[in-house]
Amino acid sequence: MSEVALTQPPEAVEPRTLVEGAYQRLRRDIIEGVHPPGEKLRVEHLKDQYDVGAGTLREALLLLVTDALVVAQGQRGFRVAPISxxxxxxxxxxxxxxxxxxxxxxxxxxxxxxxxxxxxxxxxxxxxxxxxxxxxxxxxxxxxxxxxxxxxxxxxxxxxxxxxxxxxxxxxxxxxxxxxxxxxxxxxxxxxxxxxxxxxxxxxxxxxxxxxxxxxxxxxxxxxxxxxxxxxxxxxxxxxxx
Amino acid sequence: MSEVALTQPPEAVEPRTLVEGAYQRLRRDIIEGVHPPGEKLRVEHLKDQYDVGAGTLREALLLLVTDALVVAQGQRGFRVAPISxxxxxxxxxxxxxxxxxxxxxxxxxxxxxxxxxxxxxxxxxxxxxxxxxxxxxxxxxxxxxxxxxxxxxxxxxxxxxxxxxxxxxxxxxxxxxxxxxxxxxxxxxxxxxxxxxxxxxxxxxxxxxxxxxxxxxxxxxxxxxxxxxxxxxxxxxxxxxx
DNA sequence: TCAATCTTTTTTCTCGAGATTTTTAGATCG
DNA sequence: CGATCTAAAAATCTCGAGAAAAAAGATTGA
Missing domain, CATH: 1.20.120.530 (GntR ligand-binding domain-like)
Structure with missing residues (x-):
């Protein structure tokens, strides 16, 4: 990920790594509601959908925690951040x-x-x-x-x-x-x-x-x-x- | 990591996973200056120092990006956030x-x-x-x-x-x-x-x-x-x- | 029928090794 | 002597498989 210091305006940068690529696509899909609020994000399913390995997808999800679009609960996986x-x-x-x-x-x-x-x-x-x-x-x-x-x-x-x-x-x-x-x-x-x-x-x-x-x-x-x-x-x- | 939705006050929660544990220790060490600003954070070295696998340490580093204590540069690893x-x-x-x-x-x-x-x-x-x-x-x-x-x-x-x-x-x-x-x-x-x-x-x-x-x-x-x-x-x- | 316990299945977490890229060091040339 | 190019070394990124935990389902007993 090129210069992920403080949040850059979205597609400002070309993804330099698979993690970065998956991160950007996932982010877009969450913002657009493809993955609705509260949805469980299972690594095993998503890795096929986004064409990356399990570890790579986990890292992408971790990056989304930075944007507060995803919440992680230890030992219980990831979810799309809920709305209210x-x-x-x-x-x-x-x-x-x-x-x-x-x-x-x-x-x-x-x-x-x-x-x-x-x-x-x-x-x-x-x-x-x-x-x-x-x-x-x-x-x-x-x-x-x-x-x-x-x-x-x-x-x-x-x-x-x-x-x-x-x-x-x-x-x-x-x-x-x-x-x-x-x-x-x-x-x-x-x-x-x-x-x-x-x-x-x-x-x-x-x-x-x-x-x-x-x-x-x-x-x-x-x-x-x-x-x-x-x-x-x-x-x-x-x-x-x- | 238990409830990493929005940043919780530091050691409020007991680490439920190795990633969370490494994350907390790394954060402490960065804040205390053990890892000075700008220092290159090499996964290969740190994984021994913190007693976790390479992938696990990478995830901990990614979590620190959330706190803006670490910056990630695609294909060029991690650094402690600089100061000025x-x-x-x-x-x-x-x-x-x-x-x-x-x-x-x-x-x-x-x-x-x-x-x-x-x-x-x-x-x-x-x-x-x-x-x-x-x-x-x-x-x-x-x-x-x-x-x-x-x-x-x-x-x-x-x-x-x-x-x-x-x-x-x-x-x-x-x-x-x-x-x-x-x-x-x-x-x-x-x-x-x-x-x-x-x-x-x-x-x-x-x-x-x-x-x-x-x-x-x-x-x-x-x-x-x-x-x-x-x-x-x-x-x-x-x-x-x- | 319901609750509690045990078993099975699913999912998450963790690790090490291979493939790529970057960085370093040396050699060559102007 | 400095700059450019080349080869070796180091570091990062990526993946899949095994261990651990949680969730789902089945069984038992009141």
Missing amino acids: LQDFEDITRTRILLETEALRQSIALGGEDWEASVVAAFHRLSRAEQKLGDSEDYAQAASDDWEKRNRSFHDALISASPSRWIRHFQNILYQQSERYRRISLFRKPVPRDVHAEHLALFNATLARDTSRATAILTEHILRTLESVRHMPADFFSTRSKR | LQDFEDITRTRILLETEALRQSIALGGEDWEASVVAAFHRLSRAEQKLGDSEDYAQAASDDWEKRNRSFHDALISASPSRWIRHFQNILYQQSERYRRISLFRKPVPRDVHAEHLALFNATLARDTSRATAILTEHILRTLESVRHMPADFFSTRSKR
Whole structure:
């Protein structure tokens, strides 16, 4: 695994080893709900599915513990981390705490390079949102594309923060949120007028209006909490195998 | 490994597997500086030193990546995470951000059980500090004991926070700070009048004076930064092997 | 029928050895 | 003398099989 120091943005790096490869594929499958929350992850089965040896797959699972996507219980194997409304509220609040702080720092310290990267990321995201709105053909590809650019935009916003630790934790939490979003919204059209929010956030940031930018960001993140709150009541019931 | 979901306070759990055992011992040795920052961690050597197989030791190393005490570079093995003044400043600031928030929540939500646990932890810590001050015999045991109780006190303060994520991240950062402290202060007497600070923090917390309590906590954490800042200039130079 | 105990099956954990890659050391050439 | 190339050595990564533990199923007795 090339440079697994502090969490890197997902597919940023090409896998240099089988462990790394299995880790990345497993992570994607967990986030996308292929392996639902609470599912028992049996090494003997998964090693065939992912085409690696048993030991190798174990190591991949251990790496996923780092992302808190998998929990390990001594002598009793591995499970996909469970989900709950309470957990998602916690994730959301903590994400707001970290991400607003990082944005604050970015606005305070960011130079021209940072501004340029924000402008570029915003442009790319806008294009994707336009494409999504234009034709109502809800292609999987377009949605995945939007997802990547959305993340890139959020990353760009806080990229001028000098705090590697905040960014590290933020990466983990974003990943977690992503799983909730993917599982709950299940390929539903991107909700509400998200473009307007991004635009407002973009303007406030470039205007270096810290309090306005952080307020918008807070609202922005909170809104995803709302959409999960309105899920059917039994949604978080354990669908674990055994 | 029993319940490795989100980071548990260190030796809270008895190791149920060889991996877990090796993990705990390795972690201790890294925090205590037995394996200095940047050191190459060769599986072939370490497996003898820790009396486990190669695969088992690899897994332990992978678990340490979770704590960011070890970094893995694909096809090039493992290293003890490097240190730098910049990194310690980051750790300190992020810790303040998380720990003050958690304290805020604790004060707002903590009930009688929480109060009782804070009182108890403070009492135990006071006794240890008294013991340390009384006889100037600086026993290793007394110092280790103080360390444990200090951590317990800080844990108790924020234990009423409902945020598992903040506590998880806080655990990681505390562990990191601990390594810096152990490496830099190298068995030096516990500096300054730390007892007075703890007392003030204790009083403000029980009085439910949020702003005063968080202010004291901030100062308290910042002071450890000062002591590292005054290290010899070349302290952070890489002492890595090769 | 139910609970407790024993047996069988499954799964996890652990180890050592082979295949690959990286690193080191030596040799060759400009 | 330094740089580049080549060969040997060391380290990492990977796999499958055996030991240990947990889970599932069967048996017995109240």
